[in-house]
Structures are given as structure tokens and as C-alpha cells.
Amino acid sequence: MEPYYSDDETGELVSNAPTYSRPAFEFQMSKLKELVSLYKEKLNDVEKIRTEQPCHPRAMAVEYQSYERAVGILELVTTSNQDLNKVLTVFTYLISEIKIAREYIDCNVVIGLNFYGEGKMQADQMPEGEAELMMGQMMPFFSEVFESLSYVNSLVVNLVTQLHSLYYKKQPKNHDLYGNLFKYVHLNSAFDALGKMLGGLAMIDSVVDDNQNLVNHWDLYKRMMQFAKNDPAKYGITDKLERQLRKCLLFLDKSILSGNCLQACLSHKGYEAAISSNKELQNEFLNYFKVKIDKLTNSIESQYEWQESKIVVDVICLYFLYRKLYPKDFDKKLFKSVWSLIKKAPVVCVTGQVIIYPHELIMKIAPAPKSVAVEPKDPEQYIKAYMQKSDDNLDKSMQSWLSKFSLWSSRMQSFLNSSTSLPENQVQKLQDSRGKLLLQGLLLAYQIQNYIQVNTALHERNGVPFKANFIPLLMQAIELTKAIHSTLERKQEIIALYLGSIIRLIFKDAIKPYDMIRDKLGAKPTGVGLDIISIYKLVNELGSGCLNSIRSDLLKLCNEIVDIKSILKENEKSLVEDGLWKFEILVEYQTNLKNSTDCSFIYWIQQLNTHFLKYIYDEPANVHRLRYLYMALEDSAKQMLLCRHVEDANDIKQNYIKDRENELVEMVIMPLARAIESDLRLHIHSLYITGIEKQNPFQSSNLSWFLDSQPMVFCEKVIDIKRKIEMYLDETFYNMTALNLNDWRTYEEMRSLARQKYKLNLSEVHLPSKHLDQGMDLLDITKKLPNFVNKFKYNLHSQFFIEATEGDEKHVALVSYMHITNSLRTHGLGLINTTINTSYRLLAKKFQIFSQFLYDDHVYSQLVKDRKFFVNNREALNQMYSYDRAENFLREVKKLGVFDKNLTLIDKFRILITQIGNTLGLIRMIKTAGLNLTATRTQFIPNTQNIPNITELAEKFSDGTKSAASSLEDIMESLTKNFTADTDYFKILVTTFQGVLNTNEASHLKLFYMIIPTLTISYVESMLTAKDKLTKKKALDMYFTDDGFAVGLAYVLRILEQESHFDSLHWFDSVETKFAQEEEKLTVIKASEEMQKMQNMSLKKISVFRVEFELLKYCFLGARIFFNNT
Structure with a gap:
């Protein structure tokens, strides 16, 4: 006997064969069962694993969709009655097509029209012609909508015609469907579909009427088209195309853009004239209105309300069709019944803040032809009272929603439990409970969403401000809706x-109640019973396949046919209707979940977003609601992709996302970051500065709520409040430390406190006390080169620039060649050429000033005199230029005037020479830094003189290896080329300026060497003054090195080729002789004690001058070496 598997979910292997004693086999089987049981428990635990993190967008989503391959309506409908097959097929098809058309209207047309003009500037600020361009972008969309509306009208006419044919007593004898069957059947689902389609048209009209930009821009576009009509050739179209275009625009003007889509459908010429005399169909209309209005009245504002308030518009629009088909048969009672729906749904939301007032719609399209006493009498007052009641009950409703949500949420945890270990009857109960939970979640979400959307729309439309407690309640409602989702x-x-x-x-x-119908009809039914049995079999066949929306529509039609002559009892009928209601909702679960939790209406009341953020910042304990707020804002962003008035709708979406992020930063994150910074600063200062009171933690808000909150996802972007605050504090602490390095310890303590108090992981600043590794950026130096060479002082031997300090500055800026190396590492070696070019332009300007100074008559005449004196008295002066003569020149120049900071013309000229030398010093440091950088980079190359051909060595390998080898070879060649490059920038600069300054036109520069002795005296005096200021407080222009002067002298002498002329002056020998003579005079003279003190001071002064001149001499001689080969 073959073993079989049992039907229970444990999947145990059960055999009906006789058992024998097999100890080894039983032992192995027991071990296998134990292994399988343990494995199943492990598999059950997999469901408990959390598969998502709230701080990351889901990379994959599961979407439930029914799937049935190649099974159409014709294949589904298989009864024994061919006429019945045709009826079911036609009506199922029309109902399913109407559903698709209505979904297109709700999800595309309405949203696209409503968002027209969004993302653009206000109409009064819009450039001329912009409105026409926007409307031109909409033309393809209008074409799609117009084609869809043509199809919608055909569906409505077709469905009305089919109902007219079905509910008509004058039918062929052999095909008398009405007399044989449908006389007792009410196809309310067909009337539902008819009203749904007409309601969709009413929604399009309401959106067009609400969007004033659309109406105004359409008028401008029509006015523009008049120009094309008058001169088509100018616009590149023929007369025929122009007439066709004008005809299309006329169609649009009479339907979509005039808000007359519903009117156009109602006045369609396709309705048969005989319909107005079809009393059977009229009775079906009346029966539908009676049943539907009673159902809506009982369902709206009940715990089982599901889109009934929106169906009110569908029923009213169907009433308009009834009035159109039967214009002479006005029924006061029916009008009053339809009007009474206003009491349950005085306002219906379409999308966003677009609403329909049912009383206005009725009075516009189908008002009562005579006086009728209706209730409510004054709809506008009733709406105000309704809004007031809604506001008053919001708090109470919120408590009810919270309790329902808490209970529902806790029960939802049952989804984590597996049913594999339960018996079949308990599994069915569990599945039934799961179905109820899904329905409860969808119903609760829809009721909250509809309540809030209607309430906010009424306030917005009537200009009524919200109450003080409305903001947190509204936020809580949105939170509940998105929490369900x-x-x-x-x-x-x-x-x-x-x-x-x-x-x-x-x-x-x-x-299940259908089984009782089969029992009632017996084994051999006749007449109508045969059709009912056929429907019964069809219903059972529908359950054997994939349960989708089409089967749901067909099932509803079958149910309406089965319940002929009320064959079902009331309790059985309610059981069937309740089951079909659940079935219809869950078959479209994915769509219904999306629609019932959609909070895109919040976009149209953006001022509430500001209030939300302010409320959250004032109440940090509510920061967890921020996540749900941005989930609601994301719904609006998704709809923006349906904008058709721009070339790329994604631009509008991205701007919206950016605005919302900036709003969060400005209203929550930045104030929070500043508050934390202030708290840290005050806490640290209170420890070291007396007089600052310590903060009372009980009097300040707890900011840790924000930092402990989970990151949230907004439009696939992760927003982490804690991380943004860390970045702000990192940047602030770094900048403040860099500005004032003396406060580095304070910011280190603030960083440590932030870690302890707020659990913030701040980065290290990497700015140790009193020094800065990176230093000044060479790019910044290049941009401000004139200021740099004027303010900074160059040191020839250690190769650094130091800033001449001003007064009470606490630190001194210093630039070494290592700092420039770091800059080159950051910006690349290409920055060298940029700096050299900038230096050349600066030197050119300096030499212009240099030439003008020596061209001055006062200066030039004095130089001529001094040269003549030296030449004539060379032998008497022992070939040395007189020190006294140089000092006399300095005194003569002082008589010409003194500038700011007590500077003379000679001082100005000396500073000019120094600036030229500083420029060359910078070039020298750049060359050193470049060599240092390339040497560091080439240290891993074994032999820079003989680099192997790596490309050839990699020929046998893969293409990726070849590409990598080629790149490596290029890099190595570039490094070695830069390392071995021998560019002599000094030689280039000398040669360049020699061609300009060593000409007959610059003959006044030939006596430059004669002014050098005077310049050196001025330099020594200024140098000693600057060094003397180092020991004084708040002195100006303090420094201890200025070798740029020596470099500048050597450079200018090389350009002018006057080194030999200057050497003939033996100036430094003259200085030494002068000081030796002075010392000898002072030491020979014997004086009193007081005079001796003065002599000592004079000797000390001479010694200081001698040392400074010797330092200048050595620097000058060293600088001349740079230009020996130029």
C-alpha cells in the first residue's frame, strides 16, 4: 500500500500499511522527525527577523496583484442560457471598463489638472508668453483627456442602452429576458458603475472650475491663436492645419476647459428617444435610488463607512441622468431624497483642497422645476454648522481613533505567528481574524483621512482659521493614517x-447561503430555477480560479440575479452582501491601501507644515511624529510627477523636496543645533568664568528627544537630525578653533561634553595647540599676492614667511615650504604655473614704479653728484664709497617730505625692493615645495632613470590589467618628469626683464647701484626699530627678519648687470671701516664716569649696527648666488 501525505499543515508522512518491529528504522525516523521539527521551528523564526530599518529606504517592496493568464470574460461566463451569458458578459465588461476609466480620471486627469501652474511663479510675476508656453505643454495631455472623455461618453451611452434593452417589456418572444427573468432582478451594480462614471466627470469639472490659473491661461492661449488664424504661414502651418487646430481647440473649450464634461455627457445625442417612455427602466432607476440612498444614509458616519461619502456625488450625478432621460416625470419625493444626502455629506472632497458642494451641483444642473420643501433649507448655514460640529468633535473623535488604532495595532502582531502548527479549523479562524484586521485598518485609515481632508478643505474654502488645539490634533490624525500604512x-x-x-x-x-437555494430548487428545477442553478454553478466556478476585480464584478451581478423574488432570507442576504463587500475591498487591497492612507492634501495647506514644525520644536517629546509628517509630504511629491505643464515634472518634485528639507533645517535643525551649541558653551564658561550662572536642567527643554529619534526617509533621502547637528557642530568648532587657536581647549571640552550629555559623535578638529599643519593655502596667497608680499617678511635661510604683527595679536601667521607642499598636494602641480604668471605680472608693475622713482630729478641728480664725487676722489677714499656721503643722501631725501608712518622716499623705495625680493622668495619656496612633493611621490619608484615598459609586460593579461598597467605607466612617467624637471624660474625672470630694463630708454637706471648704500642704511635702521618693538606691547609693524630686501637687491643688480659697479664701491668694507674708526675714537678718549656710560652706549649701538650690516651682507651674498648662472 502506498503511503500518503495528510492534509494537515504539519506535513507528516502517514502510512496505512501494517506496522512491523523495526527498531533501527524507527530510531532513524524519530531522529528525522526531530530534525524536521527543529528545522520548521527555525523557519518560523525567520518571520520574526526585522527585514527593514526605519532609517533606510526600502530597496524592494512586495506588491500583491492578482494574476490570471489568458482568461477573458467570455471564458468565465459559461451558463447553459446563451442569452444570460450575453447579459453577464456585456455588463461585466462595461463595469470593468468603467472602473478602469474612473481610475484613470482619479489618478491622472484630476491630479494633472489640479497641479497645473504649480512650481511656477505667480501670475503677476510671470514673464510675458510664459502662460501660453505652459498651456502649449498641456496640449498633448488635453488630447489624451479628450479622447478618454469620448470613450467615457460612449461607455455611458452604451450602458444606458443596454439597460434600456434589458429592462424593456417589448422583447422578442424567444428572447424575452425581461419577462422570464430580469423582471424580478435589480442590477444595482450596473447603476453603481453608471453613477461612478458620471461622478468622475463631475470631479473633472470641479477641478477645472477651482484652478483659476487654468481658466486664465486658456483665455490667453485662445487669444494667441487668433494671430495664427490671421496669418498661418507666419507660424509655419497651412490653412487646413490651422482650421483643424481651431476645431480641436473648440472641442476642448466646450468640454474640458469650460467645466462642462458632465453636461456634455448628459446632453449626448446617443441616448435613444424610446428611453423616455420605458417605464420598466424608470422603475429600476427609482428602485435603485431608494435602496442606495437608504444604504448611504445608514453607512455614512458609521464604523463601517467606506467611501460612501464620495459615492454621494455618483448618486447625484446618476439622478441628473435620470432627469435627462425622463424630463417630464419630476418626482418631488425623489428630489427630496436626493437632497437629503446633503445632511450626511454636505461637502465631498475630490483631490487636494478641491471640493464639491452637492447642493450647488444640484442647483446648477438639475434644480427643482417647482417649489419643493427640502431639508436642509439653507445648505450654506448647514455647512457652517457641520464644520463647527466637526471642529467640536475632533478631540472626541481623536480619542476614539486612538483607542481603535491601539487595539488594532496590538492585534496586528498576530501576523508574526505562524499557522503551520495549528489544525485546519483554527487556521481558518486565524485567517478570518487576519482578514478582519486588514479591513479594520483600511476602514480606520479612510475614515480619519476623509474627516481631516473635509475639515481642512472647509476651513480653507470658507477662510475660517483653525482653533488653537487643531494643529496637534490634525498632526495626530495624519500620524495615525500613516502609522496604519x-x-x-x-x-x-x-x-x-x-x-x-x-x-x-x-x-x-x-x-454559503447559495447552497440553501440549491436545496430549495430541488434536483430538477424548471423555468427560472434552471437559470438560478446555472448562476450557482458559475459562482462556484469563479471561486476555483484567481480571485480578481473582474470576477468580483461578475460575482456581484450573479448575486443580484440569484436573489430573484427575494429568495434569500434577510439574514442570508446580509451575510452574502457583507461577504461581497469584504471581498471587493480586499481584492483591490493594494489600491485601497494607497488611496485610504493618501495624505497628499497636506500640500495644499502648506502653512500647516510651518505650524507642525514649530509645534514639534516647542514640544520635543513629539519628535517621533516628524517621520509620519514627512511620509504625508512624500505623497504630494509623488503626485507632482503627473504635472504636464512643464517639460520635466521631476524638476518640480525636486524643488519641492528641497523646499521641505530647507524648511526642516531652518525651523528645527538649525535652531536645535544653535541651542545645543549655546548650552555647551554656557556650561563650559560657567565652570571657568565667575558670574555666569549654571543652567537649571528643570527649566530648560530636553533637547535629547531630537537626538534620540530615528532617522527618517523622505523621497528616498535619509534625513538624520542627529547627524546634521553633528556636522554643524563639527564645522562650527573647527572654524572657531582655526580663527582663534588659543581657544582650542575650550572647544575640546565642549566636544567632550557633547559626547557625554547628548551622545553626539563629533569629529576631531585636528588643530593642536598653537600650530596649524595645513597652513595658508597657496591658492589664497596667489589671489592676494600684492598684499602678501607687503605684509609678510621672508627668511632666506629657513625658507619661511612670517607675518608682521599688529599690536595685540595673539598669534602670528607663518608660511613654510611644507605648507606650500600641502597646498600643491591638494590643488596639483598646475598651481605652480599659475603662481609664476601672477608673480610676473606683479613684478612688471613693481618695476614700473621702480623706474619712475629713479627717473625723478631730485633722486637722479643726487646720484650723478655722488657718482662724480666717488670717481674724482676714488684714490683719496681708498676705493670705498663714503658712509657719510650715503648718510647725507638719506638726510637730503628726508627734506623732500615724510609720508604716513614717518616713511621717506628712500623708505618707500626700500619697501619696493623688499616686495620684489619677497616675490622671488615665494617662487623659490614653490620650487622647493614642488621638488619635495614629487620626491615623496617617487620614493616608491626603484629607478626614476630607467622605468620598465609595464604595458608590454601586461600584454598577456586581461583587458582590465592592461588598462591598469597603462594608467600606472602614465602616472610614473608624469612623476619622474616632474621630479627631474630643471626649470630655472629665476633665470626666466631675469632674462625677461633684462630685455626691457637694459635698453637706452632706461638709461636713468644705470646709476641704481649708487643708491644701494643709502638703501642699506635705511634697511638697517628700520630693522633695528622693528626688533626693538618686539619687547613692547601693542606696537605696530613688529618683525625680526626681512631677507626679501637682500634678495630684491641681488635680483635688480643682476637684471641691470651692475654687480661689478656695486662691487667697485666696496660698500661693506666702507661700513666696517667707518664703525672701526668710530670705535677707536671712543676708546681713545678718556672721560668721566657719566661720559663713560654714554661712550658705552655708543659702542653698543655701533656693535648692533655692525651685526645688522654683517647679517645683511651675508644674506646679500647668499642671494647673489641664486643669479650666478642667469
Whole structure:
């Protein structure tokens, strides 16, 4: 006998063969069963693993969609009655097509029209012609909508015609469907579809009427087209195309853009004239209105309300069609019944803040032809009272929603439990509970969403401000709506796993009463009973396949036919209707979840977003609601992709996302960051500065709520408040430390306190006490080169620039060749050429000033005199230029005037020479830094003189290896080329300026060497003054080195080729002789004690001058070496 598997979910292997004693086999089987059981427990634990993190966008989402391959409506409808097959097929097809058309209107047309003009500037600020361009962008969309509306009108006419043909007593004898069957059948689902389609047209009209930009821009566009009509050739179109275009625009003007889509459908010429005399169809209309209005009245504002308030518009629009088809049969009672719907739904939301007032719609399209006493009498007052009541009950409603959500959320945890270890009857109960939970979540979300959307729309439309407590309550309502969505989305894998079996279980429970009908009809039914049995079989066949929306529509039609002559009892009928209601909702679970939790309406009341953020910042304990707020804002961003008035709708979406992020930063993150910074600063200062009171933690808000909150996702971007605050504090602490290095310890303590108090992980500043590794950036130096060579002093031997300090500055800026190396590492070696070019332009300007100074008559005449004196008295002076003569020149120049800071013309000229030398010093440091950088980079190259051909060595390898080898070879060649490059920038600069300054036109420069002795005296005096200031407080222009003067002298002498002329002066020998003579005079003279003190002071002064001149001499001789080979 073959073993078989049992039907229970444990999957145990059960055999009906006789058992024998097999100890070894039983032992192995027991071990296998134990292993399988343990493995199943492990698999059950997999469901408990959290598959998502709230701080990261989901990389994959599970979407539940029914799937049935190649099974059409014709294949589904298989009864024994061919006429009945045709009826079911036609009406199922029309109902399903109407659903698709209505979904297109709701999800595309309405949103696209409503968002027209968004993302653009206000109309009064819009450039001329912009409105026409926007409307031109909309033309393809209008074409799609117009084609869709033409199809919609055909669907409505077709469905009305089919109902007219079905509910008509004058039918062929052999095909008398009405007399044989449908006389007792009410196809209310067909009337539902008819009203749904007409309601969609009413929504399009309401959106067009609400969007004033659309109406105004359409008028401008029509005015513009008049110019094309008058001169088509100018616009590149023929007369025929112009007439066709004008005809299309006329169609649009009479339908979509005039808000007359519903009127156009109602006045369609396709309705047969005989319909107005079809009393059977009229009775069906009246029966539908009676049943539907009673159902809506009982369902709206009940715990089972599901889109009934929006169906009110559908019923009213169907009433308009009824009035159109039967214009002479005005029924006061029916009008009053339709009007009474206003009491349950005085306002219906379309999308965003677009609303429909049912009383205005009725009075516009189908007002009562005579006086009728209706209730409410004054709809506008009733709406105000309704809004007031809604505001008053919001707090109470919120408490009810919270309790329902808490209970529902806790029960949703049952989804984490597996049913594999339960018996079959308990599994069915569990599946039934799961189905109820899904329905409860969808119903609760819809009721909250509809309540809030209607309430906010009424306030916005009537200009009524919100109450003080409305903001937190509204935020809480949005939070609940998105929390339901988040809960269901978080469990979407489990829902997708069980949803099919849940729907099938609901389907079976719904059709159970049909078994009683089969029993009542007996084994051999006749007449109508045969059709009912055929429907019964069809219903059972529908349950054997994939349960989707089309099967749901067909099932509703079958139910309406089965319930002929009220064959079902009331309790049985309610059981079937309740099951079909659940079935219809869960079959479209994914769509219904999206629509019921959609909070895109918040976009149209953006001022509330500001209030939300302010409320959250004032109440840090509510920061967890921020996540749900941005989930609601994301719904609006998704709809923006449907904008058609711009070339790329994604631009509008991205701007919206950026605005929302900036709003969060400005209203929450930055104030929070500043508050934390202030708290840290005050806490640290209170420890060291007396007089600052310590903060009382009980009197300040707890900012840790924000830092402990989870990161949130907004439009696939992760917003981490804590991380943004850390980045702000890192930047602030770094900048403040860099500006004032003396405060580095304070910011280190603030960083440590932030870690302890707020758990902030701040980065190290890497700015140790009193020094800065990176230093000044060479790029900044190049940009401000004139200021740099004027303010900084060069040291020839150690190769650094130091800033001449001003007064009470606490630190001194210093630039070494290592700092420049770091800059070159950052910006690349190309910065060298940029700096050299900038230096050349600066030197050119300096030499212009240099030439003008020596061209001055006072200066030039004095130089001529001194040269003549030296030449004539060379032998008497022992070939040495007189020190006294140089000092006399300095005194003569002082008589010409003194400038700011007590500077003479000679001082100005000396500073000019120094600036030229500083420029050359910078060039020298750049060359050193470049060599240092390339040497560091080439240290891993074994032999820079003989680099192997790596490309050839890699020929046998893969293409990726070849590409990498080629890149490596290029890099190595570049490094070695830069390392071995021998560019002599000094030689280039000398040669360049020699061609300009060593000409007959610059003959006044030939006596430059004669002014050098005077310049050196001026330099020594200024140098001693600057060094003397180092020991004084708040002195100006303090420094201890200025070798740029020596470099400048050597450079200018080389350009002018006057080194030999200057050497002939033996100036430094003259200085030494002068000081030796002075010392000898002072030491020979014997004086009193007081005079001796003065002599000592004079000797000390001479010694200081001698040392400074010797330092200048050595620097000058060293600088001349740079230009020996130029």
C-alpha cells in the first residue's frame, strides 16, 4: 500500500500499511522527525527577523496583484442560457471598463489638472508668453483627456442602452429576458458603475472650475491663436492645419476647459428617444435610488463607512441622468431624497483642497422645476454648522481613533505567528481574524483621512482659521493614517503570503447561503430555477480560479440575479452582501491601501507644515511624529510627477523636496543645533568664568528627544537630525578653533561634553595647540599676492614667511615650504604655473614704479653728484664709497617730505625692493615645495632613470590589467618628469626683464647701484626699530627678519648687470671701516664716569649696527648666488 501525505499543515508522512518491529528504522525516523521539527521551528523564526530599518529606504517592496493568464470574460461566463451569458458578459465588461476609466480620471486627469501652474511663479510675476508656453505643454495631455472623455461618453451611452434593452417589456418572444427573468432582478451594480462614471466627470469639472490659473491661461492661449488664424504661414502651418487646430481647440473649450464634461455627457445625442417612455427602466432607476440612498444614509458616519461619502456625488450625478432621460416625470419625493444626502455629506472632497458642494451641483444642473420643501433649507448655514460640529468633535473623535488604532495595532502582531502548527479549523479562524484586521485598518485609515481632508478643505474654502488645539490634533490624525500604512507595509511580506487564502475564505463564506437555494430548487428545477442553478454553478466556478476585480464584478451581478423574488432570507442576504463587500475591498487591497492612507492634501495647506514644525520644536517629546509628517509630504511629491505643464515634472518634485528639507533645517535643525551649541558653551564658561550662572536642567527643554529619534526617509533621502547637528557642530568648532587657536581647549571640552550629555559623535578638529599643519593655502596667497608680499617678511635661510604683527595679536601667521607642499598636494602641480604668471605680472608693475622713482630729478641728480664725487676722489677714499656721503643722501631725501608712518622716499623705495625680493622668495619656496612633493611621490619608484615598459609586460593579461598597467605607466612617467624637471624660474625672470630694463630708454637706471648704500642704511635702521618693538606691547609693524630686501637687491643688480659697479664701491668694507674708526675714537678718549656710560652706549649701538650690516651682507651674498648662472 502506498503511503500518503495528510492534509494537515504539519506535513507528516502517514502510512496505512501494517506496522512491523523495526527498531533501527524507527530510531532513524524519530531522529528525522526531530530534525524536521527543529528545522520548521527555525523557519518560523525567520518571520520574526526585522527585514527593514526605519532609517533606510526600502530597496524592494512586495506588491500583491492578482494574476490570471489568458482568461477573458467570455471564458468565465459559461451558463447553459446563451442569452444570460450575453447579459453577464456585456455588463461585466462595461463595469470593468468603467472602473478602469474612473481610475484613470482619479489618478491622472484630476491630479494633472489640479497641479497645473504649480512650481511656477505667480501670475503677476510671470514673464510675458510664459502662460501660453505652459498651456502649449498641456496640449498633448488635453488630447489624451479628450479622447478618454469620448470613450467615457460612449461607455455611458452604451450602458444606458443596454439597460434600456434589458429592462424593456417589448422583447422578442424567444428572447424575452425581461419577462422570464430580469423582471424580478435589480442590477444595482450596473447603476453603481453608471453613477461612478458620471461622478468622475463631475470631479473633472470641479477641478477645472477651482484652478483659476487654468481658466486664465486658456483665455490667453485662445487669444494667441487668433494671430495664427490671421496669418498661418507666419507660424509655419497651412490653412487646413490651422482650421483643424481651431476645431480641436473648440472641442476642448466646450468640454474640458469650460467645466462642462458632465453636461456634455448628459446632453449626448446617443441616448435613444424610446428611453423616455420605458417605464420598466424608470422603475429600476427609482428602485435603485431608494435602496442606495437608504444604504448611504445608514453607512455614512458609521464604523463601517467606506467611501460612501464620495459615492454621494455618483448618486447625484446618476439622478441628473435620470432627469435627462425622463424630463417630464419630476418626482418631488425623489428630489427630496436626493437632497437629503446633503445632511450626511454636505461637502465631498475630490483631490487636494478641491471640493464639491452637492447642493450647488444640484442647483446648477438639475434644480427643482417647482417649489419643493427640502431639508436642509439653507445648505450654506448647514455647512457652517457641520464644520463647527466637526471642529467640536475632533478631540472626541481623536480619542476614539486612538483607542481603535491601539487595539488594532496590538492585534496586528498576530501576523508574526505562524499557522503551520495549528489544525485546519483554527487556521481558518486565524485567517478570518487576519482578514478582519486588514479591513479594520483600511476602514480606520479612510475614515480619519476623509474627516481631516473635509475639515481642512472647509476651513480653507470658507477662510475660517483653525482653533488653537487643531494643529496637534490634525498632526495626530495624519500620524495615525500613516502609522496604519507603515504597519501594513512593514508586514507586507506576510500579508502577500496569506492574502490569497484570506480572500478565498471570505469568498467561500459569502456564497454559503447559495447552497440553501440549491436545496430549495430541488434536483430538477424548471423555468427560472434552471437559470438560478446555472448562476450557482458559475459562482462556484469563479471561486476555483484567481480571485480578481473582474470576477468580483461578475460575482456581484450573479448575486443580484440569484436573489430573484427575494429568495434569500434577510439574514442570508446580509451575510452574502457583507461577504461581497469584504471581498471587493480586499481584492483591490493594494489600491485601497494607497488611496485610504493618501495624505497628499497636506500640500495644499502648506502653512500647516510651518505650524507642525514649530509645534514639534516647542514640544520635543513629539519628535517621533516628524517621520509620519514627512511620509504625508512624500505623497504630494509623488503626485507632482503627473504635472504636464512643464517639460520635466521631476524638476518640480525636486524643488519641492528641497523646499521641505530647507524648511526642516531652518525651523528645527538649525535652531536645535544653535541651542545645543549655546548650552555647551554656557556650561563650559560657567565652570571657568565667575558670574555666569549654571543652567537649571528643570527649566530648560530636553533637547535629547531630537537626538534620540530615528532617522527618517523622505523621497528616498535619509534625513538624520542627529547627524546634521553633528556636522554643524563639527564645522562650527573647527572654524572657531582655526580663527582663534588659543581657544582650542575650550572647544575640546565642549566636544567632550557633547559626547557625554547628548551622545553626539563629533569629529576631531585636528588643530593642536598653537600650530596649524595645513597652513595658508597657496591658492589664497596667489589671489592676494600684492598684499602678501607687503605684509609678510621672508627668511632666506629657513625658507619661511612670517607675518608682521599688529599690536595685540595673539598669534602670528607663518608660511613654510611644507605648507606650500600641502597646498600643491591638494590643488596639483598646475598651481605652480599659475603662481609664476601672477608673480610676473606683479613684478612688471613693481618695476614700473621702480623706474619712475629713479627717473625723478631730485633722486637722479643726487646720484650723478655722488657718482662724480666717488670717481674724482676714488684714490683719496681708498676705493670705498663714503658712509657719510650715503648718510647725507638719506638726510637730503628726508627734506623732500615724510609720508604716513614717518616713511621717506628712500623708505618707500626700500619697501619696493623688499616686495620684489619677497616675490622671488615665494617662487623659490614653490620650487622647493614642488621638488619635495614629487620626491615623496617617487620614493616608491626603484629607478626614476630607467622605468620598465609595464604595458608590454601586461600584454598577456586581461583587458582590465592592461588598462591598469597603462594608467600606472602614465602616472610614473608624469612623476619622474616632474621630479627631474630643471626649470630655472629665476633665470626666466631675469632674462625677461633684462630685455626691457637694459635698453637706452632706461638709461636713468644705470646709476641704481649708487643708491644701494643709502638703501642699506635705511634697511638697517628700520630693522633695528622693528626688533626693538618686539619687547613692547601693542606696537605696530613688529618683525625680526626681512631677507626679501637682500634678495630684491641681488635680483635688480643682476637684471641691470651692475654687480661689478656695486662691487667697485666696496660698500661693506666702507661700513666696517667707518664703525672701526668710530670705535677707536671712543676708546681713545678718556672721560668721566657719566661720559663713560654714554661712550658705552655708543659702542653698543655701533656693535648692533655692525651685526645688522654683517647679517645683511651675508644674506646679500647668499642671494647673489641664486643669479650666478642667469
